[in-house]
Amino acid sequence: MAVSYFTASLTLTLLFFAIVFSGLLGLLEPKPDPVSRFWNSLPYVGWREGRLSWVRCAWRSLMGAQKTVAKGYAKVILQLKNPPRDLSLTVLQKFSKSNLLFLQPSLVTGPVVVIPPSQLRQILSKPESEIDAYGPQLETLQGQYTIGDKDVYSNNFHTGVVPNQLTKNLGSLTEAIADELAFGFERSWGTSRDWTTVKAWDSILEIIAGAANRVFVGAPLCKTSATLPLRFSYQSLGRNEKYLEHSRKYAMFIFGGAMVINILPSMLRPVVGTLLRLLAQRHLAVCQELCRPVVEERLRQTRRKMLEPKFHWDPPHDGLQWIINECYERQDSSLLDCGRLSHQLLMVILVSMHSTSFTITNTILDLYSASPAKGYVDGLREECDRVLAGSDGIWTKDAVCRLSRVDSTIKESMRFSTFGIMALPRRIAAAEGFRIDSDIVIPKGTRLGVPMHEIHHDEDFYKDASSFDPFRFSRPCEIREANVGTTNAAEELDDVRFHGRSDLTTFSDAPTDQEKQPPPDKPKRMPGTKQNSMVTGSDTFLGFGHGKHSCPGRFFAAHEMKLLLAHLVQHYDVEYMARRPDQQNFIDIKLPSSSATIRVRRRG
Numbered sequence: 082m083a084v085s086y087f088t089a090s091l092t093l094t095l096l097f098f099a100i101v102f103s104g105l106l107g108l109l110e111p112k113p114d115p116v117s118r119f120w121n122s123l124p125y126v127g128w129r130e131g132r133l134s135w136v137r138c139a140w141r142s143l144m145g146a147q148k149t150v151a152k153g154y155a156k157v158i159l160q161l162k163n164p165p166r167d168l169s170l171t172v173l174q175k176f177s178k179s180n181l182l183f184l185q186p187s188l189v190t191g192p193v194v195v196i197p198p199s200q201l202r203q204i205l206s207k208p209e210s211e212i213d214a215y216g217p218q219l220e221t222l223q224g225q226y227t228i229g230d231k232d233v234y235s236n237n238f239h240t241g242v243v244p245n246q247l248t249k250n251l252g253s254l255t256e257a258i259a260d261e262l263a264f265g266f267e268r269s270w271g272t273s274r275d276w277t278t279v280k281a282w283d284s285i286l287e288i289i290a291g292a293a294n295r296v297f298v299g300a301p302l303c304k305t306s307a308t309l310p311l312r313f314s315y316q317s318l319g320r321n322e323k324y325l326e327h328s329r330k331y332a333m334f335i336f337g338g339a340m341v342i343n344i345l346p347s348m349l350r351p352v353v354g355t356l357l358r359l360l361a362q363r364h365l366a367v368c369q370e371l372c373r374p375v376v377e378e379r380l381r382q383t384r385r386k387m388l389e390p391k392f393h394w395d396p397p398h399d400g401l402q403w404i405i406n407e408c409y410e411r412q413d414s415s416l417l418d419c420g421r422l423s424h425q426l427l428m429v430i431l432v433s434m435h436s437t438s439f440t441i442t443n444t445i446l447d448l449y450s451a452s453p454a455k456g457y458v459d460g461l462r463e464e465c466d467r468v469l470a471g472s473d474g475i476w477t478k479d480a481v482c483r484l485s486r487v488d489s490t491i492k493e494s495m496r497f498s499t500f501g502i503m504a505l506p507r508r509i510a511a512a513e514g515f516r517i518d519s520d521i522v523i524p525k526g527t528r529l530g531v532p533m534h535e536i537h538h539d540e541d542f543y544k545d546a547s548s549f550d551p552f553r554f555s556r557p558c559e560i561r562e563a564n565v566g567t568t569n570a571a572e573e574l575d576d577v578r579f580h581g582r583s584d585l586t587t588f589s590d591a592p593t594d595q596e597k598q599p600p601p602d603k604p605k606r607m608p609g610t611k612q613n614s615m616v617t618g619s620d621t622f623l624g625f626g627h628g629k630h631s632c633p634g635r636f637f638a639a640h641e642m643k644l645l646l647a648h649l650v651q652h653y654d655v656e657y658m659a660r661r662p663d664q665q666n667f668i669d670i671k672l673p674s675s676s677a678t679i680r681v682r683r684r685g
Contacts, residue, residue: 119524123184123194134456144453182521185503185530187668190343193503199621200517201505201531205498205628210510214630217528224337226354227361230415233424238404242429243634246403247296251640252478253398254296259476259644261295262288264320266648272683276656281445281677285645286438290325292641293434297400298375327367332431334361365424372423379405380417401426437502437638440624441645442673443664444494447549449679450661457551458650461486465647476644487643489555492615496625497539497549502669503621504533505630533623534671542621554613582665599613615639 184192195468195583196204215237224234247254265288271277338357341348379397383405386392396402403423408416415421451457464486472480507529509515514522523529539544543553613619616635618627625635632638649655662677 098376115221119522120192122521122644123182139352152346152582153292186597187528190528193528194523195503196505196517196529196531198531198536201620201627203517204507204529205505205630207515211515212529213508213510214506216510217508221339221343221352221506222335223342223354226342226350227335227338228424229362230421230424230426232421233428236425237417238407238425238429242400242403243433243637247400247634248636250398251637255476255478255481255644257295257643258292259648261292262641262645262648263652265289265291266652269654270681270683274683274685276665276680276682278680280675280676281662281679282438282442282673282675285442286329286434287325287436287642289434289441290328290430290644291320292645293430293437294320294325296637297430297433298372299397299401321371324368324371327364327371328427328431331361331364331368331427332435334364335431336435340670344668365427368427369420369423372426373419376401376419376422376426380419380422380543383409400429403431428592430567433634433637436632437642439500439673440491440495440638441642442677443498443500444491444642444646445649445655445679446658446673446677447494447662448490448551449496450658451549451551453657457490460552461490461646461650465651469647469651476647481640481643481647484643484647485555485558486552487646488614488639489553490551491639491642491646492555492622492624493549493551495615496543496553498620498664498671498673499534499537499624500671502532502534502666502671503530505531505626531623536621536623539621652684654682654684 127283168663181197183195185195187193211214219234222228223619225231228234234505268291269284269287270279334357338354338361341357342354345353379401382394383402386394386396387409396406401422404422405417408422416425448457464484468480468483469476470485509523509525509527509529512525514524514527536542540546616625616639618625620627620661625638656679658679662674664671665674
């Protein structure tokens with residue numbers, strides 16, 4: 082039975098006590114000096130004068146972060162000298178877009194300096210020695226407590242294995258991913274032509290988990306293998322129910338436990354962290370035991386191939402082999418321990434599948450709560466059928482790349498139903514601080530963030546930003562192709578493009594060299610109509626981050642999600658919902674509802 086995230090009674094109990102102890106002991110934690118030149122120069126959002134004002138302000142960040150960030154984003158202090166703490170006390174105008182900073186309270190990290198979009202490129206261009214990106218991300222996971230093994234949580238394999246191997250092998254993996262997704266849908270959604278109720282997030286996580294394991298552990302193992310136990314003869318780990326179940330439980334303790342630990346005062350973290358890790362290790366041990374025969378066999382084959390170049394064995398193109406190769410390249414024999422390799426493999430799989438399952442669950446809930454009269458699903462179905470037919474009925478990398486409507490739909494859901502209120506966590510690392518403009522120097526150690534949700538819902542960047550428009554990003558290209566050479570093409574494009582600064586749009590306004598000199602037999606391409614896919618970040622789209630620290634696995638995630646949505650619309654009906662289930666807000670995270678159900682049936 083699938084496990085909903087953060088639903089284990091123990092985790093919820095610990096979360097409750099974390100919040101209580103945070104409030105009681107929060108007064109003992111050092112706070113920013115309110116009279117210091119920097120902290121006193123910026124306004125807080127959510128600040129109210131009175132006793133324990135900081136504690137009350139931080140507590141409100143648990144469930145009300147979106148409201149406070151929205152207030153800060155939408156407003157500006159008109160009198161910058163001795164500004165009032167509460168922004169709601171002033172008659173205001175645009176704030177973040179006016180190139181001004183504000184402070185967002187947080188019970189987890191303390192105050193966060195919220196960076197306006199106009200300063201984003203300046204922040205992202207700085208080296209790690211000045212602005213640290215890796216440290217805040219590692220702290221969010223609290224690996225020393227939740228994972229325990231430093232060689233697992235600090236080696237950061239997902240920045241080496243994923244971008245260097247997984248991305249460039251997408252072509253050879255596409256058919257296998259499509260096959261595993263099809264198997265996963267039949268297992269989780271069934272094949273009945275009658276309506277069946279399923280839990281949205283649980284079922285999608287199960288489907289994604291199977292595909293991720295197929296990519297990282299390989300195809301179902303051959304039953305004639307003489308070196309593997311019989312129970313591994315007929316199914317890969319991606320189809321092993323016991324492995325999938327315990328990996329999901331382990332993930333719950335890792336990610337849910339990290340949230341609990343982040344809320345706790347530092348003096349309580351070692352105690353609670355150790356308890357959570359011990360509980361999580363029960364599930365880790367099961368996963369390691371199930372992985373052991375596969376990993377040991379692969380290590381034997383790899384060692385023999387290195388010692389005997391003529392040994393007839395072709396290393397598989399999967400994540401396990403890439404991790405093993407990476408360990409050999411680092412020349413650290415301790416990394417080749419079977420248990421540690423199994424742990425490392427599990428962590429890479431968990432990271433790859435959870436954010437993906439959040440995103441695609443949001444996409445399904447957004448798509449099927451839109452009006453059926455608008456024909457969005459029919460439009461997606463038509464594109465998928467047409468592209469697949471043009472690829473001889475087999476999904477290939479090139480075919481997936483041609484799914485522009487599918488890409489646009491997922492990207493629009495990432496914009497509309499953001500997975501977080503804030504994005505791009507950073508910390509000032511330079512000893513002298515960081516000068517963000519002529520008169521503000523942010524001190525060393527200060528946390529930074531970007532108001533992603535508000536940027537994604539800004540009418541100056543997106544027309545009808547509060548509406549879900551699946552073809553927002555693909556429509557301009559389709560209009561261009563349909564109307565190229567006609568007099569009204571540019572006018573129609575203006576109606577669907579973004580408003581606001583041209584350098585902040587997700588469409589390229591600069592024509593390429595080919596556009597400047599089109600071949601004689603091709604019409605001139607209209608500038609401003611190039612569709613950037615969901616993997617392309619910008620100052621106004623932060624779904625996968627932006628800049629050099631963008632999500633390294635975004636190409637695989639996008640590829641997998643497009644294949645999943647294509648299979649869904651081609652092979653299943655989903656009953657439309659009268660109202661979209663609300664997202665769950667906690668601190669600065671926005672998750673799809675864990676209790677949301679949908680009704681599905683196999684198409685005839």
